[in-house]
Amino acid sequence: MNAPAYNFAYLDEQTKRMIRRAILKAITIPGYQVPFASREMPMPYGWGTGGVQVTAAILGPADVLKVIDQGSDDTTNAISIRKFFAKTAGVATTTATDAATVIQTRHRIPETALHENQVLVYQVPIPEPLRFLEPRETETRRMHALAEYGLMHVKLYEDIARFGHIATAYAYPVKVNARYVMDPSPTPKFDNPKMDNCPALQLFGAGREKRIYAIPPYTKVVSLDFEDHPFEPYRFNAPCALCGAENSYLDEIVTDDKGSRMFVCSDTDYCEGRQTAGHHGSLSAAPYKEKAGSHG
């Protein structure tokens, strides 16, 4: 009964080698989308099949895994992927950003600053930043090859012409290492500055689109903008209702049908850490206590 039902971390060794080769190539050409032979995973496309394959390829027995989904450690997606690797690789899991060595993420970068011994793995739905401007993949590849990125500014121009400011709020295009324009996956643009000069290795996996790309540690990442309309990270102008944080990215939560709403940190680990440390917001008492349960 000791024979393992799965190979370590689910994928077979040949597949992991293939993915590692793609990852190595991606690291050597920052921001360049490397094609790879994406496998079927036991989850639907759109649930992080790309991220899971990258994680499976880099995971070692001593790693500590954290999985976040929109900043949260306790959504279905995050819990399922954490369980998946706990079962197939037997690695330790955590929700604490500091304690993790591999962090798989969907649409957020943790608020706590990352360090050199960490790898951040992004789940990417659409790796091609030019996709909606130029539908031909042959053409977009050529544009990347020749660094023809005027079209990316057409998108930003359209935003300003229509809304008076750059209204792109997520998947905000960045230029990596002064060469490739890259889609940072649908993270809010609030997180873009965290990618710049980040000590941790950042890997991006797109399962359906079969692409892997990377930002090596300490790489220059610049958000595209205009001289007269510079890049600005967006944040709701409110403190977190639970921990009172003034500088974290907030989720807006509708609390009834009469227009009431509350703003809370999207990074649950960061928020809980602050509350444990004694920080409180205006609503700390109400929804957070629900977890403890008054009805037993």
Add this chain to the structure above:
Amino acid sequence: MVDQDLVGQDLADVDALENDQPLLAATSLSKSFGRIAACREVSFALYPGEVLAIVGESGSGKSTLLQLLSGQLAASGGHVSYRMRDGVARDLATLGEAERRFLFRTDWGFVHQDPAQGLRMAVSAGANVGERLMAVGWNHYGRIRNAASDWLTRVEIDVARIDDAPRTYSGGMRQRLQIARNLVTEPRLVFMDEPTGGLDVSVQARLLDLLRSLVAELHLAVIIVTHDLAVARLLSHRVMVMKGGSVIETGLTDQVLDDPREPYTQLLVSSILPP
């Protein structure tokens, strides 16, 4: 004063020298698709500021020739040389892809018969005009927008419609927008493939009028492919008549159209209905 005069004199000389050399020269250009020879041994030279019309019936090889000249199609024989902005003539076939594409969005323009091919129909008119500027590194929204509205005015499009997508435009407006989009980087050479095709007569007349004044004002060299001899007469200085892939007659526009030599050209000219 004397010095300034000298400088002025020098500049005039340089200008004269510039205009003395062909901008684009084709030498025995041929293209065959299997057994079909679409273009046979075409040679000519185009000088700065000159408008050359290529006329002929459908299937005579006009559009193939245009694609050969603009480097979109590789020739089976012969070559095309283009004098770059630094004054050096280069063979188009030896240009790298990056250079060719750069040429295409800076020093050249290409006006398609169907504006939908030359425009981005889903983005606003302003962005359509500004795209080439952004492609050459303009990074100031205000300046790009000013340049765009300036060009819309020049092609007689109401500036109030700058934020509308070209799919909301009429056929004539689309064609004028396409022209603005091409001219915004002040190219020296513009290729036009039936620019007035599919437009009604009054819109055609207005477009031709506009083209003629822009060409003169900007000192543009133009190669225009058309089957409409009236367009050739109005716009061009010289005419090349094509039939079955070969150039059968060439000369000054008035001369060719008023006194055609080749029987085929005589047929073409005589088939126009008298006004």
